[in-house]
Amino acid sequence: MDFRLDYTEDQEQFAREVRAWLEENVPEGLEPIKDVKKMSMEQWEKRREFTRALGKKGWLYPRYPTEYGGGGLGIDAHFVLIEELAKYDFSLPPLYDMGILCAPAILACGTEEQKKHHLPPMFRGEVLTWQLFTEPEAGTDAANQQTNALRYVKEGDHFVVNGQKIFVGSYPSKPEQFYLLTRSDLDAPRHQNLTSFVIPADLPGITVQPLDLFILSAFPATTGPTGANIEGVKHTVFFDDVKVPESCMIGKEGEGWTVTTATLDVEHGGGFGGATGNWVLEGFFEQCRNNPAVLKRLRENPQLVECVIDIYTIAQIQRLWGLRNASGVGGFYAGPQLALFLKISGTRIAPQMAKVLGPQIFADEGPWNMENSLFEIGQRCAVALAPGGTPESYKINISRALAMGR
Numbered sequence: 576m577d578f579r580l581d582y583t584e585d586q587e588q589f590a591r592e593v594r595a596w597l598e599e600n601v602p603e604g605l606e607p608i609k610d611v612k613k614m615s616m617e618q619w620e621k622r623r624e625f626t627r628a629l630g631k632k633g634w635l636y637p638r639y640p641t642e643y644g645g646g647g648l649g650i651d652a653h654f655v656l657i658e659e660l661a662k663y664d665f666s667l668p669p670l671y672d673m674g675i676l677c678a679p680a681i682l683a684c685g686t687e688e689q690k691k692h693h694l695p696p697m698f699r700g701e702v703l704t705w706q707l708f709t710e711p712e713a714g715t716d717a718a719n720q721q722t723n724a725l726r727y728v729k730e731g732d733h734f735v736v737n738g739q740k741i742f743v744g745s746y747p748s749k750p751e752q753f754y755l756l757t758r759s760d761l762d763a764p765r766h767q768n769l770t771s772f773v774i775p776a777d778l779p780g781i782t783v784q785p786l787d788l789f790i791l792s793a794f795p796a797t798t799g800p801t802g803a804n805i806e807g808v809k810h811t812v813f814f815d816d817v818k819v820p821e822s823c824m825i826g827k828e829g830e831g832w833t834v835t836t837a838t839l840d841v842e843h844g845g846g847f848g849g850a851t852g853n854w855v856l857e858g859f860f861e862q863c864r865n866n867p868a869v870l871k872r873l874r875e876n877p878q879l880v881e882c883v884i885d886i887y888t889i890a891q892i893q894r895l896w897g898l899r900n901a902s903g904v905g906g907f908y909a910g911p912q913l914a915l916f917l918k919i920s921g922t923r924i925a926p927q928m929a930k931v932l933g934p935q936i937f938a939d940e941g942p943w944n945m946e947n948s949l950f951e952i953g954q955r956c957a958v959a960l961a962p963g964g965t966p967e968s969y970k971i972n973i974s975r976a977l978a979m980g981r
């Protein structure tokens with residue numbers, strides 16, 4: 576296992592190419608964003624422009640097959656892209672709703688026709704996709720879908736969808752499509768009664784209603800360059816007799832759970848989580864090293880050094896674990912293990928940082944202020960355990976790895 580953090584010669588050569596391209600192609604005026612709740616619509620549109628430029632270059636989906644418009648690159652190149660974009664404080668993709676949670680399922684379970692139809696516009700960054708899984712009675716237990724996707728026998732070639740999805744979407748710009756999990760059979764056993772679709776978001780009978788939530792992101796998503804998903808900006812989507820053409824189905828009828836599992840494998844830690852820098856922690860260590868007031872607190876309260884060491888150890892584990900997973904040697908269920916660790920780490924790190932930095936941390940100016948109120952953002956988001964799945968949903972997956980789960 577190679578835990579090198581510096582580039583090899585080949586990687587450095589590609590990094591130079593990436594840097595030169597970024598120099599030319601980052602849209603003028605596009606700002607990195609640390610607190611997504613402060614992002615303006617104008618900045619959001621600029622991100623979209625940047626996303627399209629990356630898509631045109633084949634770098635939005637760097638490792639996906641070129642025949643569908645992906646970059647056809649290897650894991651090294653993908654990692655270099657992530658690192659170089661992170662230097663500009665951008666994530667890859669720069670916008671969350673680019674279908675990163677939908678494309679893997681289409682690739683794994685879609686027909687050739689579906690891949691050719693759906694993947695190229697997603698890879699070019701032309702469409703936004705919201706993931707519509709959660710229902711009022713189906714969160715951690717995602718298989719407990721209540722939405723009905725009953726074949727409308729009289730017309731034969733489409734389904735009629737009725738029901739409600741909740742906690743979905745993000746920034747209030749309508750997406751082009753929805754990635755939808757539905758219950759398609761009222762009688763079939765659990766896990767064999769679901770069907771997945773990718774549908775146009777403007778089908779008649781669909782209503783999108785904003786949900787007023789506390790603005791946050793999941794802690795792991797906040798600590799590095801963000802995908803600019805304003806996770807606290809969510810929606811309820813209602814379906815009233817929505818006619819969904821059969822051609823929108825992904826995989827076969829009744830195989831929705833297989834399609835969903837392909838998605839959850841990616842969502843629950845299949846990416847580069849933890850592998851890149853962690854802004855909140857870097858900002859914290861910077862304070863511990865260079866802020867005279869924090870140094871004084873540490874000198875006068877040696878027990879606080881224990882907290883700093885604990886946080887430092889967590890940070891190292893996150894980074895190395897992330898690198899291990901990103902390089903593909905983590906094996907099955909490595910994603911949920913890391914995702915669980917990252918989420919739980921937030922709840923452990925946030926109160927320890929508060930102890931070390933003291934009450935002044937909430938000051939929004941002067942020497943106590945971590946850049947862009949980073950500390951406040953970290954505190955706010957550490958309490959969010961539901962986005963992307965509760966810790967319990969990860970534990971269910973891990974118990975499968977231990978041959979103890981369902």
Ligand SMILES: Cc1cc2nc3c(=O)[nH]c(=O)nc-3n(C[C@H](O)[C@H](O)[C@H](O)COP(=O)(O)OP(=O)(O)OC[C@H]3O[C@@H](n4cnc5c(N)ncnc54)[C@H](O)[C@@H]3O)c2cc1C
Pocket residue numbers: 706707708709710711712713714715716741742743744791806807809961962963964965966967
């Ligand atoms: C900010 C935000 C963004 C989101 N984005 C999306 C999105 O884009 N698309 C989408 O489809 N969904 C999204 N969700 C929904 C998210 O996936 C669900 O909130 C999550 O899966 C939890 O489901 P729930 O809210 O129904 O809570 P529940 O599953 O009802 O959980 C409630 C509580 O019970 C606990 N619990 C549940 N099951 C067990 C168990 N078996 N054992 C022990 N304890 C358990 C949980 O840990 C939790 O504390 C988002 C949610 C939030 C808050």
